[in-house]
Amino acid sequence: MSEAVVHVVDDDESARESLAFLLEAADFEVVSHASALALLDALPLDGAGCVITDMRMPDMTGLELVRELGARGCRVPIIMITGHGDIPLAVEAMRAGVADFIEKPFGESRILDALNRALEAGPPPLAQNGAATAASDEAALVRQRLETLSERERQVLDGVVDGQPNKVIARELGISPRTVEIYRAKLMAKMHADNLAALVRMTLSIRRG
Secondary structure, eight states: OSOOEEEEOOOOHHHHHHHHHHHHTOEEEEEESSHHHHHTOOOOOOOSSSEEESSSSSSSOOHHHHHHHHHHOOOOEEEEEEOEEEEHHHHHHHHHOOOOEESOOOOOOOHHHHHHHHHHHHSOOOTHHHHHHHHHHHHHHHHHHHTTTTTTHHHHHHHHHTTTHHHHHHHHTSOOOOHHHHHHHHHHHHHTOSSSHHHHHEEEHHHHO
């Protein structure tokens, strides 16, 4: 069994139990929480691990939980599970420091890949040297890919990373939401982004730099 403890936070009991079962079958130790407040009551979290939380929950949302964990100095990677309509909030969560966000419905490989990647990365690195060099190389690669985007693709990308829904991007650019989707698919291919979270993550890394 992995030494990492995965804390699953979801007010939906069936969704919470289903995800816990999937993770346990993949040999992870899982602790389930029925609310964000229940997770906070369990602080400090034992063992190295990760938090997987739903976005929409009563009393405290996933985004509010991310901010509260940060305020309490809990440096643990967080994965956000979100519905399609929550993408702007998910982008905001990434700005707040989440490792990844996953749109519903998601497959087993998507959540396990995200979890393994978050555990491997761990908390934001404090070290310099090799880590800084790797980050610099990745940033250079992302900038090269950005150069391949057309002006319209850059405009759509800016809207996506600002957390705007397709219909808002479409209205501001004077095109249809369907056309926005086409541009988004094209720019994701050019950026070599397997999913929306990866696209947002690499773009934010450049903006922060």
